[in-house]
Amino acid sequence: MIKLKPFMAVSLLVFSEWSRLGYVPNYGVDLYFITRAKAEKKPIVEIEGVDAQIRLMDSLTNQENLTLFKGTLDALESGLTDEQVKGLVAAWQAGDPAAILEVARRYNEKIPGAREFENKFIWARHGAMLEKIEGYLNHSKDRHFIAVGALHLAGPEGLVERLRKRGFIVRQK
Numbered sequence: 001m002i003k004l005k006p007f008m009a010v011s012l013l014v015f016s017e018w019s020r021l022g023y024v025p026n027y028g029v030d031l032y033f034i035t036r037a038k039a040e041k042k043p044i045v046e047i048e049g050v051d052a053q054i055r056l057m058d059s060l061t062n063q064e065n066l067t068l069f070k071g072t073l074d075a076l077e078s079g080l081t082d083e084q085v086k087g088l089v090a091a092w093q094a095g096d097p098a099a100i101l102e103v104a105r106r107y108n109e110k111i112p113g114a115r116e117f118e119n120k121f122i123w124a125r126h127g128a129m130l131e132k133i134e135g136y137l138n139h140s141k142d143r144h145f146i147a148v149g150a151l152h153l154a155g156p157e158g159l160v161e162r163l164r165k166r167g168f169i170v171r172q173k
Helices: 006-020 029-039 050-058 062-078 080-094 097-110 114-121 123-139 159-165
Strands: none
Touching: 006 062, 006 080, 062 080, 062 114, 080 097, 097 114, 114 123, 123 159
């Protein structure tokens, strides 16, 4: 862990917590859809590439990295991460975007820097995502299946509401 950048170290710790609770990446929804698309020989296009995500991770200042690292350790040690994981999974299973936001809000209130991290890693990315989604919707007759993390869909700054504000009809199924 010492050789890892702080963001990667805390990511591994959090992924380990998800795994400890039985949520193993090998059985994730994203991997399911990617595997299915490949089996059906459907094209897979990233809405946001790995390079963009790496640039975002690298954009964290030393202070942001330290705050994130300490906050993540505090959340893991206090059981808050466990509570967050279970809350997010329950909200996702229920299809309840308000509950997803509530889980994030509770975490953000307890962990210094979490709200700023969420803004940078969730909400600030939506402009670029929306451009790509609108490109698919406005300039293609092909059908597209778009998968993003659940928090990206929730609330007034989520992709669903932002697409509605741009005149698209969006329904939850």
